[in-house]
Amino acid sequence: MTTPITSGAVSTVEHTIARRRSEGGGALIGYLPVGFPTLSDSIDAAVALVANGVDIIELGLPYSDPVMDGPVIQAATQQALANGFKLRHGFEAIRAITAQVDAPVLVMTYWNPVVQYGVERFADDLRAAGGAGLITPDLIPDEADVWMAASERTGLDRVFLAAPSSSDARLVRAIEASRGFVYTVSTMGTTGARAGVDAAARILVERLRAVGCTSACVGLGISNPEQVREILGYADGAIVGSALVKALADGGVPAAARLALDLAAGANNIRPASTPQ
Amino acid sequence: MSLRTQPGPYFGDFGGRFVPESLVAALDELTAEYELARNDPAFAAALTKLHMNYSGRPSIITEVPRFAEYAGGARIILKREDLNHTGSHKINNALGQALLTQRIGKTRVIAETGAGQHGVATATVAALFGLECVVYMGEVDTERQALNVARMRLLGAEVVPVKTGSRTLKDAINDAMRDWVGNVDTTNYIFGTVAGPHPFPAMVRDFQKIIGEEARKQVLDLTGSLPDAVTACVGGGSNAMGIFDAFLDDPDVALFGYEAAGDGVETPRHAATITKGRPGVLHGARSMLLQDEDGQTVDSHSISAGLDYPGVGPEHAWLASIGRATYLPITDDEAMSALRLLSRTEGIIPAIESSHALAGTLELGRTLGPEATILVNLSGRGDKDMETAGRYFDLLDEGAEQS
Numbered sequence: 195m196t197t198p199i200t201s202g203a204v205s206t207v208e209h210t211i212a213r214r215r216s217e218g219g220g221a222l223i224g225y226l227p228v229g230f231p232t233l234s235d236s237i238d239a240a241v242a243l244v245a246n247g248v249d250i251i252e253l254g255l256p257y258s259d260p261v262m263d264g265p266v267i268q269a270a271t272q273q274a275l276a277n278g279f280k281l282r283h284g285f286e287a288i289r290a291i292t293a294q295v296d297a298p299v300l301v302m303t304y305w306n307p308v309v310q311y312g313v314e315r316f317a318d319d320l321r322a323a324g325g326a327g328l329i330t331p332d333l334i335p336d337e338a339d340v341w342m343a344a345s346e347r348t349g350l351d352r353v354f355l356a357a358p359s360s361s362d363a364r365l366v367r368a369i370e371a372s373r374g375f376v377y378t379v380s381t382m383g384t385t386g387a388r389a390g391v392d393a394a395a396r397i398l399v400e401r402l403r404a405v406g407c408t409s410a411c412v413g414l415g416i417s418n419p420e421q422v423r424e425i426l427g428y429a430d431g432a433i434v435g436s437a438l439v440k441a442l443a444d445g446g447v448p449a450a451a452r453l454a455l456d457l458a459a460g461a462n463n464i465r466p467a468s469t470p471q
Numbered sequence: 472m473s474l475r476t477q478p479g480p481y482f483g484d485f486g487g488r489f490v491p492e493s494l495v496a497a498l499d500e501l502t503a504e505y506e507l508a509r510n511d512p513a514f515a516a517a518l519t520k521l522h523m524n525y526s527g528r529p530s531i532i533t534e535v536p537r538f539a540e541y542a543g544g545a546r547i548i549l550k551r552e553d554l555n556h557t558g559s560h561k562i563n564n565a566l567g568q569a570l571l572t573q574r575i576g577k578t579r580v581i582a583e584t585g586a587g588q589h590g591v592a593t594a595t596v597a598a599l600f601g602l603e604c605v606v607y608m609g610e611v612d613t614e615r616q617a618l619n620v621a622r623m624r625l626l627g628a629e630v631v632p633v634k635t636g637s638r639t640l641k642d643a644i645n646d647a648m649r650d651w652v653g654n655v656d657t658t659n660y661i662f663g664t665v666a667g668p669h670p671f672p673a674m675v676r677d678f679q680k681i682i683g684e685e686a687r688k689q690v691l692d693l694t695g696s697l698p699d700a701v702t703a704c705v706g707g708g709s710n711a712m713g714i715f716d717a718f719l720d721d722p723d724v725a726l727f728g729y730e731a732a733g734d735g736v737e738t739p740r741h742a743a744t745i746t747k748g749r750p751g752v753l754h755g756a757r758s759m760l761l762q763d764e765d766g767q768t769v770d771s772h773s774i775s776a777g778l779d780y781p782g783v784g785p786e787h788a789w790l791a792s793i794g795r796a797t798y799l800p801i802t803d804d805e806a807m808s809a810l811r812l813l814s815r816t817e818g819i820i821p822a823i824e825s826s827h828a829l830a831g832t833l834e835l836g837r838t839l840g841p842e843a844t845i846l847v848n849l850s851g852r853g854d855k856d857m858e859t860a861g862r863y864f865d866l867l868d869e870g871a872e873q874s
Contacts, residue, residue: 258636258768259753261648262491268635281765305489307750310766332489332752357497359655368492382493383653 203226207351207374210249211430218467220426223411224248224433225302226442226450227256227267228287229274232405236274239442242451244295246457248269250327251291251331251415252433255284255303262331264386266436270443281282281311285323292324299354300374302329303330317344327351327374342371345401353377356410357400358394366405371400375409375431378463380416388415399429407463419460432457474719474795483792485759485785488668489752494648495772497655502670504575509677514570519568522681525599526556528563529685529742532693532846536817538829542836546844548693549781550714552851553821557592559851560682560710565592565661567678569600579603579658583647585612585621585640585706585775586824588851589663593835594628596661604628607647609639612776619855625863637770640706640780665784665809668755677808681712682848685716686807690846699839700725703848704827705798706742706778712852715796722738722833725797728787729831731773732800742771745791745798758785765782774803774859775823805830807863822851823859 208228209316211221224243240251256271256279256367263271288299308328310318320328327350333341335354345352351374356365359382368376380395381388395412402410411431416422425432434457442450482487489500508514522528530551534780539547552560565582572580580602584590588604598602599696606623613620621631636642644667652662662671665679690698701718703711705728719722733741741747748759753768761769761781773779792798806823809830814820821829825848832847839845853860861867 257766259641259645261645261754262652264649272635275767290692304761306768307766309752310762311751311762331491332755334488334490334492337487355492357491357493357494357496361496361499364492364495379493382655384649430570 197364198465205251205351205374207300208409210298211375213392214249214461215430216468218465219462220429220464221411221431222247222422222461223250223252223253223431223433224286224438224454225254225433226285226438227271227274227285228277229256229277230439231273231443232269232277232454233252233283233287235447238285239450240291240445241294242447243438243454244297246451246454247461248319249297250431250455251297251299252286252302252435253284253299255281255301255307257307260304260397262384264384264436266440270439278365279324281307285319288320288323288325294391298326298349299324300326300329305333307329313340321348327353328453329353329377330356335367338371345373355379356398358382358398361407363427365402369402371404375411377433378402378410378412378429380412380414383414387417387440391421393417396424396428419456422457422460423464426461432461433458475716477673477786478509479673482672482749482786482789485757485788486669486672487757488560489757490668491652491757494655495651498668498670501571504571505670505674508571508574513853514574516528518567525538525853526562526566527554530554532686532689535813535817538813539836541812542833543839544841545836545839546694547832548690548698548844548846550682550846550848551849552682552710553825553849557588557595558681558854559588559822560713561592561663562595563591563713564663564675565589565596567836568659568661569596569602570600572661573600575659577657577659579654580661581605581607581647581650581658581858582661582663582731583640584608584663585641585643585779586775586822587612587616587623587855588777589630591626592623593630594626595663596621597628605650606630607633607643607650609633609643610635611638612640614808615775615859616855617858625632639771640776641768641782649655664709665712665781666707666754666758667758672756672786675709676712676786677718677818679709680714682710683715684718685762686714686846690844692703694844697721697724698846699843700727700835701846702729702828702832702835704729704778704824704850705783705787706731706780707782710785710848714846714848719795726795727788727831728796728798729801729827730798731778731800731827732773733774735802736800740772741800742773742779742781743800744781745787746800748787753782756785758788759783760815774815775806775827777822777824778827789794794832799831801827802858807860809833810860811864819842819849820853821849823851823856825850828871
């Protein structure tokens with residue numbers, strides 16, 4: 195089921211998404227920032243998410259100027275930074291999470307921390323820690339030559355964004371540049387739970403499919419199992435962020451785990467399973 | 472090869488577009504429309520008409536001999552952007568981008584502001600063009616520049632105090648970008664400085680380069696030759712690019728940008744981005760910035776809200792890297808002394824931002840000697856700074872403060 199990758203690397207993220215699809219469901223991707231509310235709680239929360247049905251972890255690295263994030267994630271990452279988050283904690287967290295669970299761990303990071311760490315060094319250390327790749331909200335393929343080369347060399351996934359405002363030519367570019375999946379931005383806006391997920395998401399996935407996308411996961415504004423189910427009716431994965439962070443903030447690891455279990459119910463039995471693997 | 476009018480997106484190793492994909496379409500649209508507009512005589516004519524009949528261009532130059540006595544006797548000439556409508560150079564860019572907004576057909580504009588000068592300029596053009604206007608301003612800045620907040624509201628703009636991060640200009644830009652991501656269909660972002668993603672650095676420079684084009688001719692008419700040096704303060708760097716650009720291909724004209732050194736560049740409380748920063752990515756462009764070893768932006772400090780920014784425009788980073796312009800730090804105290812000196816010797820109260828350029832020029836004049844001519848961009852007037860100056864120099868008696 196895995197798509198052959200140019201470098202010969204096998205994307206565990208793509209593999210996981212394909213497996214979930216063949217099981218008749220879709221991938222549930224859960225976002226948490228490292229170091230919130232504490233480093234060890236963020237690790238425990240990620241492990242608990244996987245134990246409760248989250249398929250892929252998106253681990254956010256707190257950053258001082260997160261322009262794609264809404265108030266919930268801003269507040270959480272600002273607290274993590276105030277508590278002394280350092281990039282090395284990110285690698286520690288990945289190591290600790292992947293030691294306990296099998297789910298792939300993608301890192302979501304704004305670009306400057308990677309640049310300052312050194313793109314090649316970051317790729318090596320991410321690989322060594324067991325990370326699957328990067329989601330880069332403020333790095334577009336046009337500016338990504340260095341990261342393209344580093345991810346080719348190390349076999350890491352690279353997830354670029356597609357937005358409702360993207361031209362067809364840019365969708366093609368995002369698909370060609372991405373490995374793992376294309377992060378399909380459901381709505382024109384920042385992260386944060388929304389009552390209804392835009393019709394824009396369905397239209398954008400259709401547009402991505404029309405130009406050859408085989409792995410499209412939808413994020414922004416998704417907070418409940420009904421939305422997950424709706425999205426997985428047409429997309430390959432659903433990404434939940436702010437709702438999980440809010441649950442973690444309000445009720446600690448148990449609350450985040452409960453929400454994950456709820457959300458996971460929305461990610462199963464969407465269509466008949468295909469031939470068992 | 473000419474150094475002038477670099478089209479972007481790159482200035483040497485700097486510049487580019489490090490933005491969420493959601494904004495790319497809007498940036499492409501802006502780039503394309505700007506390209507059409509800059510080649511359209513009707514656009515140029517409309518802008519020139521506004522300059523002449525609304526904002527008061529050309530701005531004059533003023534020679535300041537009594538001030539120059541403190542600068543080693545060098546000949547010092549001020550370019551009087553402080554006399555523009557709204558009180559600073561910011562109106563030049565706001566008018567250009569408002570015309571562009573109208574051309575694109577959007578009805579709502581947003582802006583970030585530090586000292587409030589760009590916010591006031593944007594609120595002004597929004598009123599003039601009948602556009603809805605929201606200005607993001609760090610909460611710290613709304614407090615220290617309360618007069619400008621009142622001006623913007625009087626002009627009909629909504630001012631949003633930004634309470635995240637350091638609550639200054641950098642965070643105002645973050646919130647303006649978030650607004651733009653969510654409202655890009657109806658909204659144009661009137662960016663205030665030569666930073667940010669392409670096309671802003673090149674476009675804002677183009678709207679400001681009239682400062683140097685006028686001044687170059689005015690100084691030639693007055694003195695018969697080009698100045699030996701041109702000086703300006705640098706926060707994001709729009710007034711500096713505005714006056715530098717016309718002189719970039721005059722190799723005998725030295726260019727000096729003065730950054731805010733706050734309490735001193737040896738302390739952690741400064742905003743001297745080129746002096747103390749490293750290359751990195753912030754607010755959509757690769758440039759110099761103040762950051763820690765993890766690439767987290769470090770809070771800046773300056774008594775001047777307009778210079779209190781940990782980044783700088785990519786063209787300045789490039790001009791510094793190739794040695795065409797020199798960037799030096801000026802402390803709060805040096806700037807405030809220069810503010811008082813110009814006020815008392817020439818009857819001109821400069822903005823605290825511009826006072827950094829004046830302070831640097833005093834030192835430069837002593838170095839260059841009495842034969843030198845220095846052109847200074849007096850980018851703004853000090854009316855907005857009277858509360859800060861009043862406190863700094865203890866000018867207000869208790870009764871006056873209470874009234």
